[in-house]
Amino acid sequence: NRLDISDMTARRYLQELADKDLLVRVHGGAEKLRSGSLLANERSNIEKQGLQIAEKQEIAKFAGHLVEERETIFIGPGTTLEFFARELPIDNIRVVTNSLPVFIILNERKLTDLILIGGN
Template sequence: MLANQRRSQILEDIRRTGAVRVSSLVESLGVSDMTVRRDLELLAQEGLVVKVHGGALLPGGRSAEEPGFAAKSGRQNAEKRAIAAEAAKLVEPGMAIGLSGGTTTWTFARRLRDVPGITVVTNSVQVADLFSHQPRPDQTVVLTGGIRTPSEALVGPFAVAAIRSVNLDIMFMGVHGMDVRNGFTTPNLVEAETDRAFVDASRRFVVLADHTKFGVLGISTIASLEAADILVTDSGLAAENQAALRERVGDLVVVEVNPAEHTDTAEYDVPADPPDRPE
């Protein structure tokens, strides 16, 4: 394989999985550690990747950078819908469930509007708004108070106090990133505290995260990988990353993504981010 072909393959792997490790590239490409590191250095100089200890990530993944709700809504939509369809199988009538903020949980919430007798506790403005458009008398939606983040989640002491007053059968959480060493992370320090309260309030902890979240690192850890009873992700996740997760999470569920089955974008139109609020 020529050098340019090798670097193209490395770049394709990073774009597909979100991150790569030097050791994995050495094995898959059949070249030396030095060659891989030199390739990553050249790709980093071109601004195509960001080098980290032991590997490389896609650029733009700053640990404290928090995209808005609408910005995230255009990413991996087919994957989010496939994950949502699978996760909905875990919800039964009469359950009390928690839903964190984010576009993945918002997509998942659409699957729950016809489930009778559930109580939904959420700190997501968008999730609560979704249920309010088609209210059912046999469903209860509890929206925590708190300070709104760019991701349209309510966080802080008011949110934490509300969450600590409930007992949930299952908590469904979207995350900014997941990493073998650092677990599930978020770019918002206060949101991490609110998410940890959700984990503590639930009997089962389920994470919904597409393959691009692997290797992404937020500034604050919500929970270790081992804390997740179930992690639902998609088949875009590289085999070696699936293996690493299977060793740590309670149950890894990998769903196949068929974009042809998820082409009805009108139903999933996401509200735009609100205008900037005065300080």
């Protein structure tokens, strides 16, 4: 260990740098952001949650009315879709998602037919 720190401390430091958008986490470590990359200017999820709230709520309410009983829907990641998860009627529907925040919102709302899928 060249830095004389624990693996857990290294992971925590890497996460702090990722939270500040100074690097991007990858399996087994981290990579430097390229100055011209889209990720270099990407806002954090927390920042995006506070942007255009009224518009996201309006989209979420409209989309919520499109879902009918006994449907299976997929909800991907994104802050607008997190608002949608809060507005979604949860009676007699199945939701499949790859978004942990969406999963948490729907689980807290007691949606009984909820599937979280994994990936890389």
